[in-house]
Amino acid sequence: MIKTPFPKLKLTVNNVFGFCYHGYNIGDELILEDFTHPPKYFCLGLAHAVFPAVYAISFGAKFPFRDNQRSLTVTCPDGGKLEFKVEVLDKEGKIENIPKDPNFSRPIVNEQGGIPLESVGSEAGKGHNPKKMVIEVVKNKGKCFFEYKIGDRWETQGLKCIPGFCGAAFHTAFPALFALNFGAKFFFMKDHNSIDTVTCPDEGKIVFKVTRIEE
DSSP states (O other), X not given: OOOOSSOOEEEEEEEEOSOOTTOOOTTOEEEESBTTBOOTTOOXXXXXXXXXXXXXXXXXXXXXXXXXXXXXXXXXXXXXXXXXEEEEBOTXXXXXXXXXXXXXXXXXXXXXXSOOGGGTTSGGGOOOOOOEEEEEXXXXXXXXXXXXXXXXXXXXXXXXXXXXXXXXHHHHHHHHHHHHHTTOOOTTSSSTTEXXXXXXXXXXXXXXXXXXXXX
């Protein structure tokens, strides 16, 4: 048994839409000892796609649009051949379940793809509430191609990309942005609404802090 402060997770194959090299079938269940310990021979394509979800759920994220707010559906990145349901298990091995937020409703969208002004602030306009995020450079260990330096900071809303921002850095920061956007809290941080260990994959030259701004 692995000693870990993080919960076990369960992935269930919901649908199969094409040939899978791992031979996954509908109903197959995969148990992760925690978000850092997948089962043997775990598909790395699936690991890449599912990591933001298992990371977020492990730190308390909730998805108000789901029938169970503590679960999420993730699709295989290889042509969408499989669909997995991600769930978190409690200490007794039972699936954590928080019913769908009764106040959640998807905003009405007009033909132009926007939310009509008359719906903003009304019951019809309630839905996703993307959080304000700040990414800040807190360490610099070497020359950065983008010339980032300590103190540089960027703001974004929810999961929106930052124009001109280093793609490799954003890829690394995305799981933190995803988790914080859905309410995760990092219990080991002084500020539970942030994490300051998001590290550049290029020799760890730059370390970022990602913070959710509570409003």
